Amino acid sequence: MAEIRLELIEKIEGEAQVRYHYEEGQVTFAEILFLNSRHIERILRGRDPLDALSINPRVCGICGHAHLIATVRALEGCFEGLRISDKARNIRELTLSLELLQNHFKWFYLTILPLLELEAPLERALEPARVAGEMIALLAGQYPHTSYALPGGICGEITPVDLLEFRHRLRRLQTLFRRYIVDVELEAFVHCERIEEMLGKSGDLPKAMRRILDRGWERLGQSHDRFIVFGEGLFHPGKSVGTRLREHLDLRYVREEIVPGTQARKVAYRDRPYETGPLARAMVMKTPLVKEAHRRYRDSLFTRILARICEIPRLIGYLDRLLKEIDLAQEAWIDPGSFPSEAEGTGIVEAARGSLIHRVSIREGRIREYEIITPTQWNLGNGTPEDPGVAQQALIGLRREDPTELVFKSFDVCSVCTTH
Amino acid sequence: MRLLWLSALACNGNAHTLLNYPDFERWQEGFEWLYHPLLPSTHTLLEVEEGIDGVEVLIVEGTLEEGMIKNSIPLQYLLERYASQAKWILTVGTCATFGGIFARGGEDRNGVHFSGGERLEEFAEFWEKSISLPGCPVQPEILAGTLSLLKEASPLPLDRMHRPKYFYAYTVHDGCTRNEYFEYKIDEHRFGRLEGCMFYEHGCQGTFTHGSCNKILWNGVNSKTRAGQPCMGCTEPTFPREGLWRTPKHMGIPARMPLGVPRRAYLSLAGIAKAFNIERFHRPLLEDEDG
Numbered sequence: 001m002a003e004i005r006l007e008l009i010e011k012i013e014g015e016a017q018v019r020y021h022y023e024e025g026q027v028t029f030a031e032i033l034f035l036n037s038r039h040i041e042r043i044l045r046g047r048d049p050l051d052a053l054s055i056n057p058r059v060c061g062i063c064g065h066a067h068l069i070a071t072v073r074a075l076e077g078c079f080e081g082l083r084i085s086d087k088a089r090n091i092r093e094l095t096l097s098l099e100l101l102q103n104h105f106k107w108f109y110l111t112i113l114p115l116l117e118l119e120a121p122l123e124r125a126l127e128p129a130r131v132a133g134e135m136i137a138l139l140a141g142q143y144p145h146t147s148y149a150l151p152g153g154i155c156g157e158i159t160p161v162d163l164l165e166f167r168h169r170l171r172r173l174q175t176l177f178r179r180y181i182v183d184v185e186l187e188a189f190v191h192c193e194r195i196e197e198m199l200g201k202s203g204d205l206p207k208a209m210r211r212i213l214d215r216g217w218e219r220l221g222q223s224h225d226r227f228i229v230f231g232e233g234l235f236h237p238g239k240s241v242g243t244r245l246r247e248h249l250d251l252r253y254v255r256e257e258i259v260p261g262t263q264a265r266k267v268a269y270r271d272r273p274y275e276t277g278p279l280a281r282a283m284v285m286k287t288p289l290v291k292e293a294h295r296r297y298r299d300s301l302f303t304r305i306l307a308r309i310c311e312i313p314r315l316i317g318y319l320d321r322l323l324k325e326i327d328l329a330q331e332a333w334i335d336p337g338s339f340p341s342e343a344e345g346t347g348i349v350e351a352a353r354g355s356l357i358h359r360v361s362i363r364e365g366r367i368r369e370y371e372i373i374t375p376t377q378w379n380l381g382n383g384t385p386e387d388p389g390v391a392q393q394a395l396i397g398l399r400r401e402d403p404t405e406l407v408f409k410s411f412d413v414c415s416v417c418t419t420h
Numbered sequence: 421m422r423l424l425w426l427s428a429l430a431c432n433g434n435a436h437t438l439l440n441y442p443d444f445e446r447w448q449e450g451f452e453w454l455y456h457p458l459l460p461s462t463h464t465l466l467e468v469e470e471g472i473d474g475v476e477v478l479i480v481e482g483t484l485e486e487g488m489i490k491n492s493i494p495l496q497y498l499l500e501r502y503a504s505q506a507k508w509i510l511t512v513g514t515c516a517t518f519g520g521i522f523a524r525g526g527e528d529r530n531g532v533h534f535s536g537g538e539r540l541e542e543f544a545e546f547w548e549k550s551i552s553l554p555g556c557p558v559q560p561e562i563l564a565g566t567l568s569l570l571k572e573a574s575p576l577p578l579d580r581m582h583r584p585k586y587f588y589a590y591t592v593h594d595g596c597t598r599n600e601y602f603e604y605k606i607d608e609h610r611f612g613r614l615e616g617c618m619f620y621e622h623g624c625q626g627t628f629t630h631g632s633c634n635k636i637l638w639n640g641v642n643s644k645t646r647a648g649q650p651c652m653g654c655t656e657p658t659f660p661r662e663g664l665w666r667t668p669k670h671m672g673i674p675a676r677m678p679l680g681v682p683r684r685a686y687l688s689l690a691g692i693a694k695a696f697n698i699e700r701f702h703r704p705l706l707e708d709e710d711g
Contacts, residue, residue, distance in 0.1 A: 008491050010465045011457060013432045015491060035489055038429050039525035050665040054652050058521050058556065061433030088612075106439075110458055122459075123445045133440050134639045141647030142638030143440075144433050145557060148649050150611060150665070156648030157614045159706070165641070333612025416431050 002028075009408060011111065013062060014415030016380075018408065022400070029385045030395040037263040037419040044370040049075055049339055049362055052370065053147045056358070059372065060417045062106070064144050065099040065136065066351030067372070070358040072149040077345025078362055079151065079336050087330035088153030090322045093233050094166075095136045096349065097315045097322075099143075101173065102132035103352035104278075104308050107412050108181075112305060113204065115406045116211045120204055124180045128173060135169050138162050153333035160328065170319055177312055181205045186313040193288035195296070205309050212302050221301035221407035223394040227280035228269055228378070230357065231350030234318045238284040239274065243294070245284060251346065254357065256373055259382045263419040266381025266389060267373050275299065275390045276354030276378040277412065279307040287314075301394075301403075301410040308412065341365040351375055353412050376418040379411045421571045424454045424468070424475045424502055428495055429522045429529070430482030432457060433557035434513040440639060441560035450571060457481075469493055471501070477570065478506040483515040486528035499532070503543065508570055509550040512563060517554040517581075518657040534581075537657035552582045556654035561636045562587045581657075583630065591679055592626035592651045595634030596643070602627070605693040606701045611648060614705050618650040619674060623665045625653035627678035 003022045008015060014034075021029040040059055044052055056071045057064035069092055076082050109125030136143035139158060148155045174186060182189060182203035192198060199206050199213075212218050227240040230249060238247040253270045266273075274280070279299060282290035287310055293303040340362065347358040354375030361369045383389040388396060394407050425435065435457045441447055453461040454475060455468050463472050469491060480499065488495045503509050511532045514520035518536055523529040532543055533550060543550075553562055566584055569576050577585045593599065601609070601617035609616030618624035626634075626645050633643045633651070645651050652664050668675040677686050 008466055014427065014430075014457070015465065017491070035491070036429060036485070038431075038483070038522040040522075042526075043521060043524045048663045048665070051660065051663065054664045055521055055660060058431050058433065061431045061436040061557070064431065064433065106458075114460070121445070126439050126444055130440050130442075130444075130639075134641050137639035137642045139647070141642050141644040141649050142633075144436055146644060146647075146649065147652075148644070148647055153612055154648075155611050156646075157612055159614070331612060333610070335610075 007404070009405065009413070012409065012413040012415050013060065013417070016413065016415055016418075018395070018404075020395070020404070025400045027395050027398045027404070029388070030392050031261070032264070032380050032382055032389075032391060033262045034264045034415055034419045038416075040420045041370045041372060044367050047367050049078070049360065049365075049367055050150065052360065052367065053150055056372075057145045057147060059374075059420045060414060061144055062103055063099060063352050063414065063417065065096060065140075065146070066349045066356050067358070068147055068149055069096050070347040070349040070351075070356050072151060073347030073349065074345040074358040074360045075347070076151050076336070077347065078340055078343035078360065080340075082151065082336045084153045084334060085330040085332070087158075087326055087328065088332055090326050091139055091154055091158060091332075092149055094319060094322055095140050095148075097234065097318055098132040098136050100352045101312060101315050102129035103412075104312055105129050105132075108204070108208075108309060111409050111412070112406075113208060115403065115409065116208055118204070118207060118211060120180075124204065128176045128180070131169050131172050131176070135166050138166050150333075151339075152336040153331065155333070157332050158328060163323065163326070163328075167323060170316070170323070174316055177316065178203075181309060181312065186316055189310075189313045190317060191288060193292050195289065195292055198289060209302065209306060212305070215403075217403060217406070218297045218302040219300050220398065220402055221304065221394040221410055222298045223275055223390050224273060225299045226272065226274045227283045228274035228276050228355065229280050229284045229350065230348045230355040232348075233350060234314065235281045235350045236285050239269070240280070240283040243283070243291070251357070254373065256371070256377070262382060264380060264382070265377060266383065267377045268381070273381065273383060273387075273389050273393075274378060276375045277308075278311050278354075279304045280354060281350065282307040282310060301407050304410045339365060353414055353417070354378060372420055374414070374417040374420060376411075376414045380413060380418055421450065421567070422452045422454050422474050422476045423456070423479060423567070424472075424477070424506070425456045425479045425481065426468075426495070426498060426502065427457050428480065428482030428484045428488060428516065430513070430515060432481075434481045434563070437557040438560050438563055441564045442640060444560075444564075447564055447568070451567065465491060469498065473505070475502050475505045477508045477510060477567065478502045479510045479512050480516045480532055481512050483519055483522040483529050484532060485526060499543070503546045507549065509546055510553055510563070510566065511550065512553050513558050514554040514556045514654055514656075514659050517552045518659070520556060521660050524660070534657060547582075550582055551576070551578065551584065554583065554655040555631065556659065559587075559632060559636055559638065562632065579630075587632045587636075588630040588655070590630070590632055590635055592629045592631045592633045592645065592655075593678070596626060596645045598645060601701060603693065604696070604698055604701055605690045613648065615701075618645065618648070619667065621667055622650045623652070623663065623667050624650035625656070625661075625676070626651035628676055629653045629656055631655045
């Protein structure tokens with residue numbers, strides 16, 4: 001018998017409603033609705049281009065730094081042949097990577113563990129997030145909502161003392177990862193390819209993954225098995241359909257579309273939905289443990305949750321490498337000259353939840369149009385029953401007793417980013 | 421003390437920044453979250469919509485919008501219900517206090533008691549028990565500190581906009597490591613440097629913005645202005661001003677004066693300070709002293 005159930009999903013940086021359509025106890029379709037939008041793109045229109053540096057971090061309280069970096073890249077794209085120093089680029093990579101780290105810790109402990117009915121002290125979410133915030137603030141002044149990156153580099157100058165303090169806290173993050181998440185050498189974990197080996201360690205990650213297996217949920221939440229990654233830095237751009245990888249992407253094929261009844265626009269590449277985020281990144285860069293999980297359980301909630309946590313040791317390793325590369329003798333900021341009065345630019349960033357795209361066009365020295373395409377729009381966009389979006393496909397087929405909320409939240413949903 | 425956190429049109433930045441309060445876990449033992457948008461709470465949002473009792477402090481984050489539906493009922497209705505119940509109302513962040521950035525994104529958007537600097541009538545009956553904690557976001561020490569003082573029933577002197585003076589009687593300029601460049605009127609500033617003051621060219625509003633950013637350091641370690649970023653005046657009713665990265669000028673002199681300083685006094689002092697042309701301020705801080 002057909003039946004419709006409306007569910008409020010909360011604590012996803014705001015809320016969403018999911019309207020489940022059931023037939024004979026099974027989800028046949030799910031509409032994902034976001035009720036409110038702040039219309040940030042409208043706020044930017046007509047303003048001085050540099051104002052976007054200050055306004056855009058306010059898209060989101062947990063991934064606002066990614067919005068800053070996407071903004072500065074879009075603005076830098078407006079200048080001809082502008083090159084920033086390697087130092088400035090590396091410092092931006094440091095702060096951006098730390099935002100991903102704090103996000104992943106918070107999501108795992110505040111969102112996922114409670115849904116698995118596992119308890120952990122609050123400090124396991126907050127202590128690493130706080131340390132990551134301090135590290136960003138050392139270089140960028142504050143976290144959240146700094147605007148320290150501007151066309152040409154970064155606002156201030158970094159001294160060896162700042163890096164000392166930074167390195168000191170990086171050691172702390174490494175310790176916390178081993179103490180809380182999984183007790184294994186970080187480098188070994190990055191190369192680990194056996195699920196059983198991970199499950200055999202102590203820590204909250206093996207505990208969570210064992211719980212998913214015990215409940216028999218490891219195959220739930222499979223979607224289209226199509227992945228896309230636009231950004232660079234630690235990650236590689238490319239798209240993967242199953243395990244078939246294509247590295248070439250063309251931004252001209254990315255299209256946003258208004259969907260009636262919700263404030264969230266959907267986005268597609270060549271008219272097809274793709275999943276973005278840690279699972280997509282792991283598939284494109286072939287992270288061994290995630291590949292193995294995918295071989296067994298495809299793009300299920302098991303693989304998706306594992307993929308996000310697997311980014312933490314990679315990010316920590318990346319921070320280590322960047323620190324060694326930074327040459328403080330280089331310029332922190334190179335004067336790009338005055339802002340062109342007519343120009344267009346695009347900025348792409350791998351944010352915590354996936355590829356984030358900003359596009360700006362400047363006319364008469366002012367912002368004429370600004371477009372923000374967030375990762376959650378890729379994952380949470382609404383399709384039709386014939387052509388469902390990524391999260392929708394993951395929900396279809398679930399039974400009444402299945403953990404629909406866990407499947408939904410395995411995407412690390414951000415309501416405020418989705419509607420912005 | 422029982423706290424209820426309600427979000428209007430928000431980025432969640434205030435909810436997140438509170439978690440950065442040092443040793444937050446221990447601090448919150450003295451409080452109960454009836455609802456918080458991130459933390460484990462006594463009630464679900466649906467229960468809050470249906471109606472709960474015992475709210476002592478109502479915390480509001482985000483810009484209000486006429487007719488905004490939270491899930492199934494208007495947010496305005498929730499605000500009225502819980503504002504009547506609560507002993508105190510905290511408007512947290514500049515959006516909930518003055519309207520802030522998101523007020524620029526649509527019609528009929530404002531803070532709880534203010535639209536910019538203008539007082540509103542709608543919730544006027546709750547004004548006496550309201551406390552304004554602007555900032556984009558608010559510093560965690562300000563929110564946690566205000567709640568702790570309320571809990572202890574300590575006196576909490578407020579300014580005319582109901583901002584606690586302990587935190588907002590200062591300006592962001594107080595404690596900035598670039599202060600000497602301001603005092604001695606060294607008006608050249610270049611980004612990417614330790615030296616220089618952003619007041620003259622790059623829009624810094626620190627000298628006339630109420631806040632503790634350079635007194636209570638962000639994340640315990642730094643501040644925007646120390647890191648070379650102009651203060652954007654994010655605690656003020658005028659936030660976000662147009663042209664945040666440029667200093668508006670009047671006859672070649674910054675149009676806005678430091679808080680309470682008459683233009684004539686500023687010009688006299690500036691003339692004298694400039695006349696001395698002290699060499700130290702024109703040399704890089706880390707330069708070799710023999711060089």
